[in-house]
Amino acid sequence: MAEMARPLVIFDCDGVLVDSEPLSVSVLVEALNRKGVDISEDEAYARFLGRSLSTVSQILHDDFDHSIDDAFLDDLRHHLFARFRLELKPVPGVAQALDALEWPRCVASSSQPERIRLSLSLTGLLDRFEPHIFSASMVSHGKPAPDLFLHAAKAMGAEPSACIVVEDSPAGIEAAQRAGMTVFAFVGGSHAGAPGYRERVDSLAPDVVFDAMPDLIHLVRKHIEGSEGRLPQRAV
Known part of the structure; x- marks a missing residue:
């Protein structure tokens, strides 16, 4: 057998x-809004939930004509980790x-x-x-x-x-x-x-x-x- x-x-x-997820989406939307990307939290959930950073980057490039650079990622990581340490x-x-x-x-x-x-x-x-x-x-x-x-x-x-x-x-x-x-x-x-x-x-x-x-x-x-x-x- x-x-x-x-x-x-x-x-x-x-x-x-x-x-x-609520912390991550909130920080991402705030960072994108600061860069002039008009996206709501509801749309961010629908488009980005569960996806890798490379996939998120590709979606932003293809659908929002926005490229993620190292400065953006560093800023995003800084704000996200700070929120995690306080609220996660x-x-x-x-x-x-x-x-x-x-x-x-x-x-x-x-x-x-x-x-x-x-x-x-x-x-x-x-x-x-x-x-x-x-x-x-x-x-x-x-x-x-x-x-x-x-x-x-x-x-x-x-x-x-x-x-x-x-x-x-x-x-x-x-x-x-x-x-x-x-x-x-x-x-x-x-x-x-x-x-x-x-x-x-x-x-x-x-x-x-x-x-x-x-x-x-x-x-x-x-x-x-x-x-x-x-x-x-x-x-x-």
């Missing part, structure tokens, strides 16, 4: 582990869920490694993942391309079909699906009320949709044990 593939739980960071919080219940998780886990985020580690350090989560932290800067194409998730699975010695990805963004959900992985969409972040957000998530038909991080353990266990097979399920 063939041995069952070893499960791996892959976590996005922003909006899944740390409740950072973990997603409620995530530390307890991680402590109860029986299976290997890692982080695969569109953010830069410095930002990922700062976010996890400020919220007391870093030791629960280090050194298994993967960034879009490590692959050629960011989300919604599957590259980052496939890279993380390979580095962790896991088959894509055995991976469960916990994601909050449409771009991340699409990336996990394209990687052939099971997708648990977390919609409990404080950005979940952004206009059109739930509609974009639901349109992608993730395997599980849930809004309370303490539910993760029994949802993962249920999936691994195969009690519901591969059928989509909802906790909300």
Whole structure:
């Protein structure tokens, strides 16, 4: 009898582990507005949520005729990290869920490694993942391309079909699906009320949709044990 593939739980960071999206979007919109780019927070959520910096840069170039330079990035990083140090919080219940998780886990985020580690350090989560932290800067194409998730699975010695990805963004959900992985969409972040957000998530038909991080353990266990097979399920 063939041995069952070893499960791996892959976590996005922003909006899944740390409740950072409102801070990130606010700082980005303010920085763009200062540069004369007319964009609202609602539009920023729709266009940029879950995407890598290189993808955001390309969108700004193509659709807004604005190029990001090093000075802009330094200014953005300075203001964002200052807000993080003052305001960043973990997603409620995530530390307890991680402590109860029986299976290997890692982080695969569109953010830069410095930002990922700062976010996890400020919220007391870093030791629960280090050194298994993967960034879009490590692959050629960011989300919604599957590259980052496939890279993380390979580095962790896991088959894509055995991976469960916990994601909050449409771009991340699409990336996990394209990687052939099971997708648990977390919609409990404080950005979940952004206009059109739930509609974009639901349109992608993730395997599980849930809004309370303490539910993760029994949802993962249920999936691994195969009690519901591969059928989509909802906790909300």
